[in-house]
Amino acid sequence: MKSESKIDPKLLEEILKFGKNVIDAPKLVSAPDEISMEVTPHDVVQEIDKTRLLHYRSLTQKQHKTPLLISYALINRYHILDIQPEKSWVRNLLLQGFDVYMLDWGSPTSMDKYLDFDDYVNGYLDSSVEFIKNESSTEKISLQGYCTGATLATAYTTLHPESVKNYIATAPVIDGWRDTTVISNLAKHMDVDKMVEIIGNMPPEFMYYCFSVLKPFEQGIEKYVNFFKNIDNKKFVDSFLRVEKWLGDTPPIPGELFKQWIKDIYQDNLLIQNKMYVGGGHIDLKKINMPIFTQVAVGDHLVSPECSMPLHYAVGSEDKTLRMYPTGHVGMIASSLSQKKVLPELGQWLAERS
């Protein structure tokens, strides 16, 4: 048996350099805990229970008349929409002349385990909309929902169409049975009654586990290898650590809200069948008759396009637009593609209707 190995010295050099980068890393970069996630200046204009309504300070002299409220997802925090100046969704919209508000759901504690869809949709979201309407002296606002925040925003829009002038659904979780992601498979087999009865709120660690099984080797190994390889690249490292910090900051989800979300969306798929009820109100997607802009990412491994797109076909609106982008769930909102393509298209659509 003959074994001959001719290892290229450059390969050894690469391996040694990688080892050196790992050792040097703490000297070169900040710890995630030391990074501030607040990027674009804002004011907290309303606080109800643990939720906060943020109003971003204008960056232009002239603004469109209709304010925009963003309903962020229930998983992780809103910071991904304002992760760093050059990739900030919020900052881009401000620069396009929009008046932007964000609803921060906060971090629920055990005391909040009975908060349900009704509290979020007819309580927190409605209070925010009413506040913005009063503040800006308008009868209607534009509403954007992202991911699970779009599920809440969709329910809100059907129940309060008189308050929504334009609706933007970004990677919305709508049709659970068509969803082809791992999350959907785990959700379908979950005894959610038992979970909520015994532990109350959905623990953040469990949510983190659910996400860590998505692309486990690319996300669990390769991205960290790339991080250490590029440790000298300040821009790359800063962006990496911010996204990592955001990923690790997952608040619990109130038990009752989580129960209804898993049952009605993933297990029984009531929303797309127009069979869902929130606080006694019927969620009929045909009642969404205002202009609607649906944004879908083709490579979304958290909310598959098949799960989001049915909203476009189910609504009653005649002014409806569906856009698909060659990126992923986070890439659609916090990347150079989102700055160059996704946001300019949204801005143009919204400006024409604001």
Added chain:
Amino acid sequence: MEPQSPKNAADYYKHLSLFWTDIIHLMSSKPQALASVGPMRAFASNAKKISTEMIAINESLIGFNQFLTEYYKQLSETWDTAQKKVNLKMPDVPQDVEQMEAFKRIWVDIFDNDFTELFDSEKFGENYGKLVSKELELTKHWNNISNVILQSANLPSKEEIDEVYKELHSLKKRITKLEIELKKGGNK
């Protein structure tokens, strides 16, 4: 009552434990009545709950271990299959930077595909659901044991605290509705 099978054995020991804790409780209740306000009295009167919970924990633990074994079996089988696919595609040890990069890409792609296929499968979802369910049962037993200790110190149990949370939530809702009604009335 003679133990025949593991199930019968569990019932037998449950019965045995209940019998003796009940009898000891009845026999000792009279002399202990004097100390009826002390923590040990409260603890003793509820102590049998701990022994029944401990037996039930064992039953849940057997189920938990069964699903956990299946969970790791599925992971290791998928790992083996993926590694074999990588070996077939890249049989030689990478010799330079390009080959190493190609190896890394193939390894990550094959492992991601195979594991995603596993996590997407019915058999994984079903077993994982049962594993989590058993883990929840263990938590429930632990909660029940903690409640006995809490009650012996005259502290509210988890269920009692939950009742307060529920009541608070319902009160908040009622107040919000009243505020809205009031606002509507004011506007008129």
